[in-house]
């Protein structure tokens with residue numbers, strides 16, 4: 014004669030489903046409450062309701078308080094009736110049956126409940142699905158209760174579960190208990206009814222189950238909340254979903270370097286990003302501890318099997334904790350998705366519920382379709398945005414608040430320390446001292462989720478106003494600097510987009526950047542070998558330089574081109590540089606040093622704190638001329654400074670050895686007059702490197718000719734009519750294209766392959782027709798000169814001319830003085846006194862271009 018756990022769980026499931034309807038706006042709170050009363054009954058609603066709605070108290074606090082007040086109103090009104098019921102329950106169920114339940118339906122319900130309670134007992138006896146401590150220690154009591162079902166009350170709590178029964182399972186019970194006590198206090202105002210006092214007195218001490226209770230008093234098995242690249246509390250769908258399960262939550266981070274890396278050369282986790290990850294995990298752990306939770310670190314076991322290792326770790330964890338649910342936010346790198354799919358299906362086979370939530374991008378890249386848009390312009394952000402508009406998929410949704418507390422398990426599983434993961438390892442010198450290569454990175458960033466919000470606020474209050482026009486400036490922080498936070502999920506793109514849309518100063522260009530990010534993930538899902546294999550086939554055969562010296566000079570910021578060097582040094586010191594500078598250094602590596610784009614990609618992956626396989630690979634492919642949307646421009650390593658560092662302050666900061674050069678010459682110190690170099694303390698090859706290449710035009714010409722050669726060699730990948738590069742379509746797009754075959758004619762078939770014409774640089778087409786033409790004579794020359802200032806060129810010419818004239822005049826005067834002196838000596842005449850009144854020019858604010866000793870270097874700034 015008792016209730017079954019299974020039956021009670023059925024009720025709970027029904028109520029939770031209804032709760033989801035309320036959350037989804039399909040049911041109003043009053044309706045939900047009424048349904049609860051009808052499903053659970055009066056008593057169970059009274060004792061269970063607060064417990065059931067408790068998960069809402071964090072993420073949906075307003076709904077929680079509405080429901081609480083409905084509950085209060087209802088039970089205050091019905092308190093008199095309740096007292097009677099409670100009293101009856103305190104006496105005995107049979108008495109209550111006689112006293113309260115007189116209708117046939119109520120009787121049958123009671124019978125049902127009794128049957129279920131019997132099942133409940135056997136469940137507790139036989140099942141090991143609640144392995145938490147306590148279940149088995151209660152067996153004698155269960156048996157006793159089964160024996161005494163007719164004479165003893167099922168529960169001192171009436172039909173509902175006692176909040177205290179959760180005490181031994183997770184600490185949330187203290188909250189529930191407190192709420193219950195407060196409710197009781199509210200209800201009784203001054204004095205509690207006797208039966209309630211009795212009820213409290215009859216409570217089991219913490220740590221013990223009360224079994225045989227009509228509603229589920231068994232511990233809900235914990236939920237594993239698997240953190241990956243979603244290291245945040247704000248707007249975290251998996252985290253919020255874990256709360257809605259209404260069970261203890263065990264946040265866990267599993268490190269598996271093998272799985273992260275995937276196939277091919279991805280360098281998914283380079284040194285700088287691993288360092289960031291270490292710091293971000295430490296911050297997340299602190300944030301979780303603030304909401305009375307904890308982050309369990311684990312190192313994946315079974316490292317030998319690529320797909321199995323996180324899975325093995327999870328399986329072991331599930332066994333240790335008795336968890337029945339695993340929740341995570343999805344990742345979209347193809348190899349990680351493959352791993353996740355394997356994990357989900359393996360766990361589901363074991364009867365574990367495993368759910369992945371979408372939040373890493375604005376759009377799930379696997380759901381983006383070209384249907385209705387076609388393939389023309391593919392690779393560009395405009396095309397991608399059209400696809401998203403045409404096939405909107407699920408709504409972006411609103412952001413989720415962070416929880417204020419997380420229900421914790423009675424026992425935390427054994428994890429390892431964060432340091433054991435080996436993410437921030439520092440090499441040691443022979444003398445045992447540590448080489449802290451990340452000291453500057455550490456100084457440059459706040460690695461926490463709060464840090465992300467501080468940056469965001471600062472950007473939206475200030476930088477966003479200049480973003481549209483001046484985001485290219487390297488010498489001022491006009492971009493958001495949020496990329497590492499986005500990469501590690503310390504900020505969700507949805508949060509950022511809503512914040513940007515809501516900001517006073519709106520920047521469409523900035524909002525578009527988030528679609529660039531999504532575009533990169535979409536491309537990676539279409540071309541999983543994006544990080545190492547050129548998308549445009551002919552370019553795989555390009556002749557690249559193999560100069561290790563040039564590569565080293567580029568990596569270390571010693572190319573002799575100040576703008577490039579400043580950017581590469583900033584990258585090394587801080588793990589970051591802005592988008593414009595990434596273009597400059599990429600152009601220099603590819604178009605001038607002729608080094609393969611993969612080298613640049615790998616170096617970026619290793620040194621950027623925001624290293625992101627999808628974005629980095631897409632950008633390097635585009636810079637390397639072989640991406641879907643290859644750049645239609647080449648950045649000039651000197652002239653680009655006109656746009657991004659017009660006063661040379663950026664170079665001054667990262668190349669301090671050039672700091673004394675004037676603005677006009679700081680980006681081309683080799684053009685400086687000798688005297689100026691002397692004054693600025695610049696000695697090539699000593700204080701600052703010589704240029705590693707000097708004839709930029711010749712290098713560019715060579716690059717163009719190389720492209721023309723491979724396009725000729727693989728002419729099956731060049732459209733004969735338009736001269737555009739052709740790219741084999743990935744299978745997913747073939748399917749879509751076939752569906753669109755009537756409307757899309759650009760997809761040509763070559764055997765079984767489908768080839769898609771891509772937008773191709775005009776200068777390549779011209780060069781192919783004129784293979785030996787000089788780059789400078791190419792009418793479609795893609796060289797982007799920045800804001801070329803003729804005035805600046807004239808100034809430099811003027812300075813050099815002045816420098817030459819002045820030094821010639823100075824030498825002539827000195828020679829004349831020497832001759833006069835020698836003549837006087839020969840004639841035995843006294844030497845003339847030191848020359849008086851000789852024009853000795855000194856720098857003045859007006860005399861900007863003085864080049865005599867003590868000249869105008871600094872006044873030019």
Ligand SMILES: Cc1cc2nc3c(=O)[nH]c(=O)nc-3n(C[C@H](O)[C@H](O)[C@H](O)COP(=O)(O)OP(=O)(O)OC[C@H]3O[C@@H](n4cnc5c(N)ncnc54)[C@H](O)[C@@H]3O)c2cc1C
Nearest residue numbers: 492493494495496526529530591592595623624625629632
């Ligand atoms: C050769 C090269 C390599 C790059 N490698 C990476 C990389 O590994 N990781 C990375 O996050 N970005 C990369 N970018 C893109 C871009 O440079 C950075 O996202 C940006 O500089 C980050 O600074 P921010 O947050 O201030 O950007 P903002 O201009 O403030 O933009 C906001 C966000 O939009 C996204 N975004 C901006 N530009 C792009 C873009 N071109 N493509 C895709 N998303 C973009 C980023 O997530 C960025 O944080 C690369 C660009 C180039 C040219």
